[in-house]
Every structure is written in structure tokens, then in C-alpha cells.
Amino acid sequence: MADSVITVDGVSKKFSKSVRHMMLYGTLDLTAGSFGIPLARNRLRRGEFWALRDINFEIKRGEAVGLIGANGAGKSTMLKLLNGIYMPDLGKISIRGRIGALIEVGAGFHPMLSGRENIYINGSILGMKTAEITRQLDSIIDFAGIEEFIDSPVRHYSSGMYVRLGFAIIAHCRPEILLIDEVLAVGDARFRRKCLDHLKQLKENGVTFVIVSHNMQTIDGIATKGIFFDHGSLRYCGTPGEAISHYEMKMLGNDAPFPETLIEGSTKPGSLRLVKYFKDYGTHDIRFEDVRITNAQGEPSESFASFDAATLKVTVASPSETKTRMYCSFINEDMTVCMGAYMDISLKTGIQTIKIKFDPIQLTTGRYMVSLRLYDEYLTNPYANGHFGYFSVMKGGCVETPGTNTPYCWRTPEVTIA
Amino acid sequence: MPISPPFRMEAMNNQSSEIIYTYAGPRTASDTGPFVKTRLMIREFIDARELIIRLFIRNFSSKYRQSVLGIVWAFIIPIITVGMFMVMGNAGVINVQGLKAPYAVYAIIGTTFFNLFTAGLTACTGSIVQAGSMIVKINFPRIALVFSSSLMGIVDTAVRLILIAAAFIVYRTAPHPVGVLIGFLSLIPLFILTLGLGLFFSLVAAILRDLINIIPFATMGLMLLTPVLYPIDNSSALGVVTQYNPLHYLINFPRDMVLYGSSELTTGYIVSAIISCIVLIAGWQFFYMAQTKIAERV
Structure with a gap:
């Protein structure tokens, strides 16, 4: 040639x-x-x-x-x-x-x-x-x-x-x-x-x-x-x-070096597993029943692109009507919090699902866990905590600004309770 | 400040500069015909000449910048060596009788000339190993490392000329007026021999590091085998060995010229000079052939 x-x-x-x-x-x-x-x-x-x-x-x-x-x-x-x-x-x-x-x-x-x-x-x-x-x-x-x-x-x-x-x-x-x-x-x-x-x-x-x-x-x-x-x-x-x-x-294959410290597994298809939680932290009055992350079509997924829409569905069992503040963040393989948000949620008695919609998910390439912490509205009394994993984000990067991890825009996640 | 255009169009269009890398080493597409290797070797040397000088300046300035005594070091060791032999001569351990020149002058010239060989050889042998990470990370003419190190041997020797001059003054003698010039020029074959061996040893040392530790002992042994610090008795066993030792001719012919302006070793000197040239050509060819296989082993 x-x-x-x-x-x-x-x-x-x-x-x-x-x-x-x-x-x-x-x-x-x-x-x-x-x-x-x-x-x-x-x-x-x-x-x-x-x-x-x-x-x-x-x-x-x-x-x-x-x-x-x-x-x-x-x-x-x-x-x-x-x-x-x-x-x-x-x-x-x-x-x-x-x-x-x-x-x-x-x-x-x-x-x-x-x-x-x-x-x-x-x-x-x-x-x-x-x-x-x-x-x-x-x-x-x-x-x-x-x-x-x-x-x-x-x-x-x-x-x-x-x-x-x-x-x-x-x-x-x-x-x-x-x-x-x-x-x-x-x-x-x-x-x-x-x-x-x-x-x-x-x-x-x-x-x-x-x-x-x-x-x-x-x-x-x-x-x-x-x-x-x-x-x-x-x-x-x-x-x-x-x-x-x-x-x-x-x-991101099976041999990826992620610290696996499984404590108890959820076996429901499509759910994220509970990877880690702090036993001595919180009253555990309110339980996380199920955590899953779904794609734009509403199907559970383990893999997303940076600019995909994703919905985090957190099913919670509450013994009473409680006003809570939930911290939700994504943690990467280095255990660094990449993105976090908190939201005030009024829980009803019984089992309910909190849907948090990220559009787009705005994470760079990597493997992530969801970290959830549930407090009372004054942040004095923690109820529950847990790390749920894993899902991965592929084909990452913010194309518009190479060399930085800063999202090009920020949108507050939408929260709905059912 | 903007950088001037990063490339020139005419350079881009120069298609003749295609380089092909194979197991045998790099060559350009146009390199065919007789004496390809020789032409490539010469071209490599010409391309490397600025780098040789640059590396030489680097070695020189870093060497003398780092030591407090600096140039004085070049004097201390020969003075101690010569002093030791003067004591041994006085004690009758070695026979230094029958010299026409004062022993100290004779010995200082000898050690200085021999130092051209030892310092050059030591520097060349270590040159590739010392460059270590550079060899693995940058592509440049490796030969520049050896050539620039061999120049350090010349500088070391040149510095000791001050010592020789001092010895002549102290002992109130003078070198032969014409012979002194011929004497120094006739050191060139010794330098050629050093370089030839240095080219060979530098690559061998990259694989077998032991060589770097052996060289100082080997040269010390050679110094005792070669009549540098005492005149030789031809009838002795050592004298017979010495007749076949090129270093004997390459050092003693120039010394004779400097001291007396004439020498009986002319024939042996010419033969040794030819041997030196052959060693250089062989060493250089070996270096050229082997250098491409060395980067992965340093």
C-alpha cells in the first residue's frame, strides 16, 4: 500500500x-x-x-x-x-x-x-x-x-x-x-x-x-x-x-478484581445482591427487601451505557408510617463515591417500591455498587444501610469533554413511590 | 509560544526513508548490493557523531562535578603506584637498573600510557549496562555510548600529562624533542585496540554482568605481565611471553620515543598496530551484529 x-x-x-x-x-x-x-x-x-x-x-x-x-x-x-x-x-x-x-x-x-x-x-x-x-x-x-x-x-x-x-x-x-x-x-x-x-x-x-x-x-x-x-x-x-x-x-469479566464480600444473597431474578452492610449501624427497623436497576424498557439490567436512562427500584418494608431521608450513591471499584443524591421520602406501612430515575445515569466506564442509607428526617437515627451490586457501565466517557469525569449536565433524579 | 510547524512537507514526501526491521536488524529498502553492512556501519557512525560528543560532554561534566577532589584523583593513584614501585626498586625486589632515564619519569609515563588502555576499557565495558533504562526505552545509535566512553579514557590520560610534565621538571631531564610528538601520536593503535575490545566487551557485559567485575583484576594482571613499571629481561620466562604481548609494543614503543627518540621495538609495534586495527574491525562488526539483540537482555 x-x-x-x-x-x-x-x-x-x-x-x-x-x-x-x-x-x-x-x-x-x-x-x-x-x-x-x-x-x-x-x-x-x-x-x-x-x-x-x-x-x-x-x-x-x-x-x-x-x-x-x-x-x-x-x-x-x-x-x-x-x-x-x-x-x-x-x-x-x-x-x-x-x-x-x-x-x-x-x-x-x-x-x-x-x-x-x-x-x-x-x-x-x-x-x-x-x-x-x-x-x-x-x-x-x-x-x-x-x-x-x-x-x-x-x-x-x-x-x-x-x-x-x-x-x-x-x-x-x-x-x-x-x-x-x-x-x-x-x-x-x-x-x-x-x-x-x-x-x-x-x-x-x-x-x-x-x-x-x-x-x-x-x-x-x-x-x-x-x-x-x-x-x-x-x-x-x-x-x-x-x-x-x-x-x-x-x-469487566468474571475475573475482574472486585472485592467480593457477600454477606447474604438475594436470589430473586434481576435483583442486585446485598454485598455489604454495617450490622451495628442503624436500628434495622426498616428493611430493604429488594434492590434492582432497570433500563429504559423497565427490564432489570446489569449493563448500561453512560448516557442511558436507568431506574433504581428499591423495595422497602416499613413497620409504620415514617418520614425518612434516603441517601443513594454509586460506588466504583476503588470504593469511591461517584455520584450521590438524597431524597426525602414518606414511607407508608408495609412494602413499597421507591423508583429513582436517572436520565442519563452519567457514570463513566466501570463496575458499580449502589449504596443505600435510610435515616429519619433529622438524620439522627439511621434505620438501614447496604451496598448492592453489581452493575456495569460500558462505553463510557463524556465524549464532549475528554480527560474529565465531570458530567456535562446534572439532573435531579425523579423519585416516585408505589 | 506556538511551536514551529511540527513537520516539513518535503520530509513527509521523502519515501526513500523506509526502514525495515527484521531479526537481522534494521535496514532501509535501498540497502542492497556489496558491502551493505560496512556502509550501514559507517552511516550509523556518521549519524551518531554529534551524539558521541554530547554524551562525552555529559560524562565529563557529571564526573568532575560530583567529586570534591575532581581532577586531583587522576594524580593520586599513579603517584601511589609509582611510589610503591620505587620503594620495591630500592629494596631490590625488582630490578630497575640499566635505565637511561630516571625511574620515576619512566614509570609515570608507563602508567599513564597503560591507563589509556585500562580506563578506556573499563569505561567502554560498563557503557551499555550503565545506560540501562535508556537502551530499553529510546532508539538511538548504541555505538555512541561506547565511543563516547572511550573518549573518557583519552581525557583521563590527557589530564595525567600534567603529571608527566611535572616528573620531567622535578628530575631535571627533558623528553626527546622530536620523539615526544611521534611518541604521543604512536599511542593511536593502543586506543584503537582499546576501542575494539571495548565494543566487544560492552555487549558481552550486558549479558554476563560478571565481566564488569573481572575487568579491573584482569587489567591489573595485564599490567604485571606487561613491562610497564620495570624493564624486561628477555631471557626470563616473562620475557618470552612479553614478546607475544601486543600491549608491550603499543606502550613501550611510544615511551621509548618520548624518552629517547628511538626504539628497538619498531617491527613488533607495526605488527601490533595491524592487530589492533583487526581487533577494532572485528569488535565493531560484532557490535553491529549483536546490538539489536541486546536491548531485551539489558
């Missing part, structure tokens, strides 16, 4: 698991290489594994490609192969155009030397000519925003300053193909914003991108193509949205 800038053709890469094997095979390979003895490379020797196996894809000029996958899926290895740091054991990679890589910012910085000196050294390492660096020096310092400390040794820099300086240098390298490995995660919000803006500007100028990130919003915001890796194999190559949902399926 004339306009493809990166062609990966049947590429495999193997690594040794232990240092002992690495030393042994390293010596063997070098000795064999020195005497021109060919070695069978398509077989694994003892203690080796395939980090990547038979990868094929093509990237065209001006595309922004997101490489996604779980830790150890082979994304970074792929990036290093594209950068020419590793050579493939099998297959072939062709690259057309000047390549710039941000595998780790600040790699090659010398801690004893000043920021200014390191700009020159790192610039040279990245292939810039001295005259070019001198010409761009002010712009680099300005982009990094560290004028004040440019003559201090970089070992006194904060990690944010380190990253800013590193990114500023690479940003001035004028690559035609830019490889980025999860480096934008560091740095403060303002600098990340600046980097993303800069990347967008590069993209408009026709620079080709390959990005490795675990932040699906970054991928969603910038990528025009997504590649999903799993255990060293390429599982999907196509639209970023589809690749992200492959990744999310993988992440």
Missing part, C-alpha cells in the same frame, strides 16, 4: 522468563550470530514465552491508533518493536517516515546535570541536531513551563517537572510518526490538557500516532483506529469504539 506508514507483517517476539535462561540464550544467540549459524527461531526453548505471536496490521498516514489491552498483553513490546528497540524474532516491520517515541519521558536524563544540559543531551539522543535544539530551546523551556529551574540539576525536579520537560523535548522533535506509551498519565491536569491539545494539533498536521493507554477516554478522544491485544495476540483491529468494548468486556 502506498499510503501505509507502518506495516507489521507476521511479527512474533519471544522473551525468556528467567535471568538464567536469558544469559544462556543470549550467549548462544550472540555466538551463533557471530559465526553466522542460523537458529530455529519459530520454536520456544525452555523458559521462553511468546510476548507477541503472529501480529499483522497496517497503519496509514494520518491515522491515530490506540493499542489497548490488559497489563502484559504485549502493547508496550509492540511499541518497542515499532520503535526499533527490539527486533522481531519472526516477521517484518516496515516504517516510512521519521519516528518519534515517548516510551518513557525522561529516560536518558542525567540527574546531576541541569535541565538545559539535559535538553541538549536528550535532544541528541532523540536524533536532533545541535543547531536545531538551540533554535528551539526557548520554545522547549516555555512549553515545559520550568523557566525558573532550567539551570538546576534535574534530580531536584518534581516528577511532574520531569515529565513536562521530557514531553516538551519530544514535542519539538517533529516526528512524522509518534509512538506514545502511557506517559500522559503523569503531570497535572493543565499540562495533560496542553499535551492533548498539542497531540491534536499534530494530528491535524498529518502526524501518525500510535498510543498505548489504559485510559479509554484518551483513546476515545484521539484515536481513529483501535487495536486490542490479549495475551500476545491481536484480537481486534478496527474502530476505536469496538476495540474499547472488547477491552471492557475483558476487564
